[in-house]
Amino acid sequence: MARGRPISARFAFLVHPFTEPVRRITALRTIRPRLGLSRHPRPGPEDCRPICRLVLEGGGRLVEGVVVTVPLLPQALLDDQEAAVPMMRAAVARAGGAVEVVGLGSVLAVVAGRGTALQQYLWQPVTTGAAATAWAATENAEAAARALGVWPEGPIAVLGHQGTVGAAIADLLRRDGAQRLHVVARGPQARRAASDGLTPHDDPEAAVAGCRVVVGAATTGGILAPAALDPGTVLVDIAIPRTLSGPTPRGVRVLAGEAVLPPGTYRRGRWGVLYHLLAGYGPSHLFACLLEPMLMAAEGRREPFSQGRRVGWEALQELRRLAPAWGFSPVLASRWRGVSPTRLRALRP
Amino acid sequence: MDLPAHVDPDLFAKVRHCFAEALGLEDDEVGYEARVIDDLGAESLDLLDIVYRLERAFDIRIPRGGIEKVTREGLERGEVYETNGVLTEIALEKLAAAMPEVPREEFAPGLKVSEVPFLFRVATFYALVVRILEEGPQG
Numbered sequence: 499m500a501r502g503r504p505i506s507a508r509f510a511f512l513v514h515p516f517t518e519p520v521r522r523i524t525a526l527r528t529i530r531p532r533l534g535l536s537r538h539p540r541p542g543p544e545d546c547r548p549i550c551r552l553v554l555e556g557g558g559r560l561v562e563g564v565v566v567t568v569p570l571l572p573q574a575l576l577d578d579q580e581a582a583v584p585m586m587r588a589a590v591a592r593a594g595g596a597v598e599v600v601g602l603g604s605v606l607a608v609v610a611g612r613g614t615a616l617q618q619y620l621w622q623p624v625t626t627g628a629a630a631t632a633w634a635a636t637e638n639a640e641a642a643a644r645a646l647g648v649w650p651e652g653p654i655a656v657l658g659h660q661g662t663v664g665a666a667i668a669d670l671l672r673r674d675g676a677q678r679l680h681v682v683a684r685g686p687q688a689r690r691a692a693s694d695g696l697t698p699h700d701d702p703e704a705a706v707a708g709c710r711v712v713v714g715a716a717t718t719g720g721i722l723a724p725a726a727l728d729p730g731t732v733l734v735d736i737a738i739p740r741t742l743s744g745p746t747p748r749g750v751r752v753l754a755g756e757a758v759l760p761p762g763t764y765r766r767g768r769w770g771v772l773y774h775l776l777a778g779y780g781p782s783h784l785f786a787c788l789l790e791p792m793l794m795a796a797e798g799r800r801e802p803f804s805q806g807r808r809v810g811w812e813a814l815q816e817l818r819r820l821a822p823a824w825g826f827s828p829v830l831a832s833r834w835r836g837v838s839p840t841r842l843r844a845l846r847p
Numbered sequence: 848m849d850l851p852a853h854v855d856p857d858l859f860a861k862v863r864h865c866f867a868e869a870l871g872l873e874d875d876e877v878g879y880e881a882r883v884i885d886d887l888g889a890e891s892l893d894l895l896d897i898v899y900r901l902e903r904a905f906d907i908r909i910p911r912g913g914i915e916k917v918t919r920e921g922l923e924r925g926e927v928y929e930t931n932g933v934l935t936e937i938a939l940e941k942l943a944a945a946m947p948e949v950p951r952e953e954f955a956p957g958l959k960v961s962e963v964p965f966l967f968r969v970a971t972f973y974a975l976v977v978r979i980l981e982e983g984p985q986g
Contacts, residue, residue: 576895580902580903611899660884660890685885716891718891807896
């Protein structure tokens with residue numbers, strides 16, 4: 499991909515399989531037949547291996563990323579968070595070379611203190627992707643709201659606003675001028691939300707009522723009954739598992755909330771294409787969380803964009819400035835395909 | 848802060864610190880009787896983080912879904928825990944017994960399984976830590 503050219507900076511991006519079949523495919527790619535073919539494999543640190551390399555060019559710099567798999571399924575990571583830490587450390591070591599930044603994907607970004615436990619062992623800054631996810635989801639929600647003619651009046655619902663990413667999204671939307679933001683909050687949290695200019699409701703169904711744009715940012719999936727969404731609604735969804743507890747109702751469009759279009763200077767190679775597909779990115783898009791270590795390496799930034807519970811305003815602003823400067827743009831997308839604003843406008847309430 | 852007589856202040860201080868670190872709060876913002884979600888603003892990933900920090904602080908393992916698991920295991924043969932996501936009367940009784948720090952009236956008929964985390968107090972986790980410490984190392 500970039501043969502013979504000096505690499506300006508390197509980052510490692512740690513990922514994990516979501517399902518057993520994906521773990522087996524990845525194991526075969528990394529030539530770990532014990533994992534790929536055994537009926538009940540027990541992965542160890544030695545099974546953390548690179549699966550692909552990614553390259554970003556710009557401003558005379560060549561940034562290389564190494565995607566390294568930690569072959570634990572989500573359930574195993576959640577059941578024994580402490581066991582994830584030596585696996586992640588081994589994965590960073592396996593990235594090889596002078597890795598300057600470490601990014602964490604999916605469940606790796608939330609277990610073991612949301613990057614803080616791993617940070618205790620590494621000199622490289624560890625970043626979890628929360629800021630980039632919030633940026634992409636906010637931009638996509640605003641684009642959807644503009645397409646539907648409800649920006650900035652709204653109302654727009656943000657489910658999960660008490661969480662790290664949801665709070666950042668609500669903050670960005672409010673500062674960008676959203677006039678009515680509906681959230682779920684009770685008791686003292688409701689009073690706090692109201693003082694922040696948000697409209698609290700007791701439950702998700704009440705929060706989304708009357709909203710044509712809903713951001714699904716809760717960290718527990720399946721929190722919203724499909725019947726709660728009226729026809730003509732757009733759900734910008736970043737939740738895993740998905741926000742809706744059942745099939746998408748007629749007339750409702752669900753968008754991949756953190757989908758990002760990379761620039762032409764981003765390259766992924768053959769194995770990178772496989773990684774993209776297995777990770778659910780699709781052939782043309784990325785999930786925003788990958789941007790954080792990439793941009794940090796590209797810019798020589800030492801401060802993580804995200805780590806632990808809170809995403810700082812400075813980090814959000816900086817990400818908002820850097821991502822488009824390097825050619826990345828959030829994109830309205832559904833099931834690996836771009837969705838034009840025209841198609842959204844065709845949704846009828 | 849006034850604690851109930853049965854609460855070990857040093858042990859509670861450690862529990863409180865875990866909550867404060869996980870939620871980005873000061874220690875003195877975490878009260879013994881505070882509701883974890885409605886008062887302290889926690890959400891599900893925070894509960895995961897709180898459990899992780901408690902495990903590290905006390906060198907224990909907290910099984911996932913510990914309280915629900917204990918309650919379900921406490922049911923007799925034929926007793927049902929929930930119907931269409933709503934807790935049965937027997938489940939409400941068992942949960943109330945497992946969580947004495949929560950006012951009895953909060954275990955009202957119609958309570959959903961998904962609403963159980965809203966009942967959690969800091970005291971709930973304190974009691975869980977105490978129980979695990981008293982049980983000693985497992986396995």
